[in-house]
Amino acid sequence: MYRLDLEDNSLSFEGRRHEPLSLECNFVGFCSQCEGDLSSIAYYRICGSWAVAARCRGCGKLFVLRFDRSWSIEEESELGAGLCEGSSFEPPRASRLNDLSREELEAVFTPAELRDMERCERGEAYTRQNLYRARAKYDKFERLFGVRIDI
């Protein structure tokens, strides 16, 4: 399974990370799913042959094309993409307190912290210390309830 890191365009394959040699955007073939044009995102050298990460202009799917030394195509595989290992499973972000359960919020934050989080969210004046104290607990809240607060 190949995996493209969208942040630095490195390609993970069999547990190894390959840095792109080139980020040229060229036409590299046709999509096996929709026959759309494939355009390259990055080129890599893997074990003496070439690999090209490409995106279909038709359906948006990502592929890896493997070529031998003389640029004959050897293999085409679908490509998974993510920002990096781990962060592709980011918990959903909830920026609105109203979307969260009051019970869960009250289990972690004090009434004063909640009041100032709400005020900050509404753009009203709030007590900074309360918000700072609340922010220090966002990790805990995420651990407990799987939601990252973003205020």
Ligand SMILES: [Zn+2]
């Ligand atoms: Zn396609």
